[in-house]
Amino acid sequence: MFEAFPYAQPLHGLAGGILIGLAAAMMLLGAGRIAGVSGITARALKIGSGDMSMTSAWSFLVGLPIGAAIVALAGGWQPVQFASWPVLVIAGLLVGFGTRLGSGCTSGHGVCGVSRFSQRSIVATITFIGAGVATVFILNLIGGMQ
Incomplete structure (x- = not known):
């Protein structure tokens, strides 16, 4: 699809x-909640606290892959698997641990927190972008990225 354009x-x-x-704006203005996926997941699994109902949290979470599937079908996109399922599961668990440790995920801090000028979110966003840049730099130095 992208090759033609x-x-x-x-x-x-x-x-x-x-x-x-x-x-994110609709969720904040309409429901008064931050559209951070880790917080919504925690509410859906009854790990976190908050006034968002489990039904709303599950609806949001189920809508994420459905929306992606609609876009994929409409655009003729073919998924690519970059790693084995065990590696993906371990990576997902590590991301989940990191979001709990950092009090939120990239969507919560980067999209919602920075737009509200949250100091904690600005520091978190700078930290995870900096870690990503450092990782790519180091991998390029050792020849891990071709």
Whole structure:
């Protein structure tokens, strides 16, 4: 799909960013809740606290892969698996641990927290972006990224 329109890829990213921002704004303005996926997952699993009902939390979580599937089907996108299932499960558990340790995930801090000028979220966002940059830099030095 992108090969035929090489200049469309940034526009798709822009459109996706706008939709994420709109969804976060609608959830904050409509429900009074932050659209951080780790917090919503915790509420769905009754790990966290909050006034968002489990039904709303589960609806949000179920809608994430359904929305992705609709976009994939509409655009003819084919999924690519980068790692084995055990590696993906371990990575998911590590991400879950990190979100609990950091009091939120990238969507909660980066999209919702920074837009509200939350100092904690700004520091968290700088930290995980910096860690990502450092990881890529180190992997490039040792030849891990080709």
